[in-house]
Amino acid sequence: MTEPLITARGLSLVAGRLTILNDISLAIHRGEIVTVIGPNGSGKTTLLKALLGLIRIKGEIVRRPGLRIGYVPQQYAPDPSLPMTVHRFLDLFAGHAAGCAALERVGIADAHDRQLATLSGGELARVLLARAIAAKPDLLVLDEPLSGVDISGEAALYHLIADLRDELSCGILLVSHDLHVVMGKTDRVVCLNHHICCQGAPHAVAQDPAFLELFGDRSDLKLYPHHHDHAHSPSGAAIHDH
Template sequence: MTIFTFDSVGLTIGDSAILRSVSFGMAAGEIVTIVGPNGSGKSTLLRLLIGSIAPSGGRITRQAGLRIGYVPQKLALDPTLPMTVDRLLSLRRRVRRARMAQALEEAGVPGLEQRQISALSGGQLQRVLLARALLGEPDLLVLDEATQGLDQPGVAAFYRQIERVRQEHGCGVLMVSHDLHVVMSASDRVICLNGHICCQGTPQHVVSAPEYRALFGEGTGGALALYSHHHDHPHDHKDDQKEHAQ
């Protein structure tokens, strides 16, 4: 089941075309990663999806009642502001303590309810933000550079947690990331973006595509080495491959 589609979506601001004729969709339960150089429109694409900005052209269609959980790059809070984890998780809605504890468990950081936000490590904070996104029982998790600032083991651990969340909840996951060494093989499908979709398909297909190597260099051939993603459910990418061939 397709949970959303972009159909020839474009965004122009002033004289600058940020995105041009972007077309793709996502299936329920799929993990899709968007990669691309700085300024390629990755975060803008996510903002279009969640509805914080409107496209200049084309159409975005979302499954009726689609629930989206968003994990940002970082939390814009004054570090001197006294705030506990349970207070942060309750800012937008009242949350039962049992449900809060469950969300933190699912995000891999149980028992942090009374910890001050300022006392959390970078990895703990990102998992708390993941727990916050899970409170809404999302059909789709959207992660915008959610591992920025984490070290390599922290990045790999975070993506393994995302895979566990997908398995337990059955939600789709759409990620923007620069962590090519990990995220390529943590995904079912990769989309290479540079104002438009340069190439897309399985990680193995994209990493060998000339368009991808032109953007990231020949050294990306080892991008699949650190963490291999395995799952026991099929995804049909025939339409994506057909679109790429066109």
């Protein structure tokens, strides 16, 4: 199995009397999509911020040397009083050519000269994704990437994310509430409620008592098969042949 892109061991965070995260351990490898699910307030965004080094936390986080990370935050609201075009926004994070190529890849090259504040929710989500992939990251971290996206655009955006995993040969860690699409596209599901309740391949997690306790019987979930260049261990982790 390849060296993990990022490994967390025993992550814990307590604020006053509130336990936000308790003894979280996980690893993310190149080529796999790992999705964190859980109820509101379960610590999902806090976990992502800890892995990104944005907050201090008890425990150990090991990142592969030279690891490049692309990040799409849960919320980004452009200030309409601060004019900024899409291309100027991307130029803040990547070279002009890389930004243009990323915009074209996510399907909104024609938004190049538009004001950020005028974009629809789906368009803004794609601009943020373009920013995240412009530097060709090893790990793409997405916190509720469909926030503000209408239903018709959700499946298309998840298809795009899965395609980017293959094209960039990167690992993807995402948080999502959209169980239908997540269960169809992810390799490994981590069910979080301040601690890891269960994790593994989607079909296994959907039948786990801890999952059922949080989400109820979700026999309606469509677990579409996915095809790529690795197998899975019983826990759902990707197993590569190199």
